[in-house]
Amino acid sequence: MGVQTGKNLIEVEGLKKYFNVGKGKVLKAVDNLNFYIREGETLGMVGESGCGKSTAGRTILRLYEPTAGSVRFNGTDIYKLSPGKMKAMRRDMQMIFQDPYASLNPRFTVSDIIGEALDIHNMAGSKGERKKRIEELLDLVGLNTDHATRYPHEFSGGQRQRIGIARALAVNPKFIICDEPISALDVSIQAQVVNLLQELQERLGLTYLFIAHDLSMVKHISDRVAVMYLGKMVELATSEELYSNPVHPYTKSLLSAIPVPDPEVESQRKRILMTAEGGGPIRSADEQTEDTAMVEVSPGHWVATPY
């Protein structure tokens, strides 16, 4: 957990992303998100598959245009930026993707993959400078610099994910969205990649939005954790507080699903099942869903009401 200055780097306000699914129906993938991330902080975002975590991440980076709301980076609303200014802004915000097999262009060499951002932003003055920077980045993520001329299919999942991390770091970003960066990796490799991410955060002063569905890993890496359910945020608190004192029934249900590495405790563990209400995120286009309000139950611990 990095050096925190207490300044808000990212402020997300009323963010909505609806997808048209035809026949007058919309999928409310992200519905009214409000949160901030302090500089140097890691905000974990958890929720079941399909709850809108990845869509939220991609909308925050403006890979999808939002339906409503704003995202302020250092006080600048990125949705109001012109294409030229947005391109410059992309140097500050980067993403690490989930599937290291799909996120690297199979026809690019490692140096093309990492160097692409340098080319787009004209960050390398000469060929030699570009090569030096790429080797620097490979070194930073613990890869052999001889591998720069190799193709992605020659690497293992963990190595590929390191290439993906090096690519994200190439433009010296301040904020990185990690979209389930470890869920496609072996457990032994997961720890290596998470440790690398934490080490990089400390060295480079990065701010993370860490999206995952592995609750234990999120607790380990995050300062605060947000729980998402059907496109909405239901609870937000420091990781200690959230895991020891969950308030929202969905959070309780989610936490009750974590296996305990102690057979005696594990045999006593009770799953709290939740019966879904409201019928899911696909609604008719003109139907108004009431915006849930977040209530602060204890300092820094916010819960969606009514619950």
Added chain:
Amino acid sequence: MANENKANKQPLPTLSAADFAPVDINQHESEVIKRESLTAWRDTWERLRSNKIAMGGLVVLVLIVIGAIIGPLIAQWVHGYNYKSNDLSATNQPPSSLHWFGTDDLGRDMFVRTWMGARISLIIGLAAALIDLLIGVIYGGIMGYFGGRVDTIMNKFSEILYAIPYLLVTILLLVVLKPSLGTIILALTITGWINMSWIVRGEIMKLKNREYVLASRSMGAGTGRLLFRHLLPNASGPIIVTLTLSVPNAIFAESFLSFLGLGVQAPISSLGSMVENALTGWMFFPWRMLFPALLISIIMLAFNLLGDGLRDALDPSLKNK
């Protein structure tokens, strides 16, 4: 473990601590990749080279192209006649040392005319295929990349064009315009690009949501970079296969039109017009039909075999399906 011990009845050799030496863990050495680095194109070439049938097709094609280039020159050099020179005292001659493929009803040498015909047919086939490629990639690329309403409208347009009988369009066009090399290529490409555009559209739609494309967008890449560096290179496999298979289609269509008398006009010959010409006396002078017909068949077959081989080489997962 117990089972393994039972199966392996040899006694274990006695070992002492001195038999073991520590291995230095060398991060650098353990990560070295030994396999030679192959680009995607080298990989494809290696796979194609091991496919004997496809390589046979490729060799035959190369020989035919060489024949089409130097065949008429050889005859000119050895015997001193070209595709127009006729000898009315030697009409309908069977193959001989003077006329290797015989002569036609005007006493023109069939060897020269067959290779000239192959030249014309290949030019038409390649030109039509390349124009299909150009239009198809641009049109299909726009449909696939932008999607939505643009895609719907453009796709409807190509579907309507595809629904009009293509032979009718072609014949009408050739009746209105004066038949020439250019007109025939135009007639063949007026609907020929549609298939290519559909292939490109499907590929781009599949690829544009890949995470590496998103990654490039998140770095600020523009449309040009996405299309020409990421999408089209990764769609090149199906594009090349479609291109290879559209050449024989164009050659066949040209031969067919020439056979109907709508093709290139005399004194230029194409393989199709020579077959048509030979039809009048094929019972008595079969060589006049045999050589051009044989060459059309060989060209078609060679392109199709090569195309199939390329498909397997570019996408090995498709093989045996």
